[in-house]
Amino acid sequence: MTIYPAIDIRGGQCVRLEQGDYARETIFDADPVAVARRWVAAGAQWLHLVDLDGAKAGRPVNHAVIARIVQAAGVPCQVGGGIRTSADVASVLACGVSRVIIGTKAVQDRAWLAASAQQYPGQLALGVDARDGLVAVEGWLANSDLRALDLAKDCEPLPLAAIIYTDIARDGMLAGPNVPAMAEMARSVRTPVIASGGVSTAADILQLAQAGLAGAIVGRALYEGRVDLAELIALARR
DSSP, X not given: OEEEEEEEEETTEEEEEETTEEEEXXXXXXXXXXXXXXXXXXXXXXXXXXXXXXXXXXXXXXXHHHHHHHHHHOSOEEEESSOOSHHHHHHHHHTTOSEEEEOHHHHHXXXXXXXXXXXXXXXXXXXXXXXXXXXXXXXXXXXXXXXXXXXXXHHTTSOOSEEEEEETTTTTSOSOOOHHHHHHHHHHOSSOEXXXXXXXXXXXXXXXXXXXXXXXXEOHHHHTTSSOHHHHHHHHHO
């Protein structure tokens, strides 16, 4: 199981939102590059980067910051946020990232996702962001009537690197992940599933590992010092 420290970027700074609400923002560091170096020094083998400005604008915004993070980190990075065209995918990959996360566009245009996955096999991840089991889009600002599990199953035949399942209600709330829903998705598809939202203790990591999750994204709990990254990584390896 892989632990992915989250670096959410807004206005060039490292921030965290509560339940994806842009009005409930906490700025944790003005230098996301320094944050990346800190997590890698603690043992991170991957980083999870989110362009929050891009998610809201519907196009990548923080290219320059992301490129600096990738260069400084020296470990693979996955990036999401506002990536909705073929040009967007190409430009983000050109920053040196290893994996591009597609969310809203996957809901809107399944044929485009299929073609892109074939063009970049193993380099795209499906971002499934759910509120009450239904997929949210447009930077979590709009809801769809599509079930998260149905989206994951529909996209499973594609050569995707992973499915990143975020429970929006848990995100940034330190209330624990939605283990039953995440376990159900992990059981239902062969694509590796990465859990996101609510991880706040080592016990959460253990539960997710036992439930068959391939990875877990950890954000606010790291920034507030509630968990130790090196300890989480050691636990996940065991």
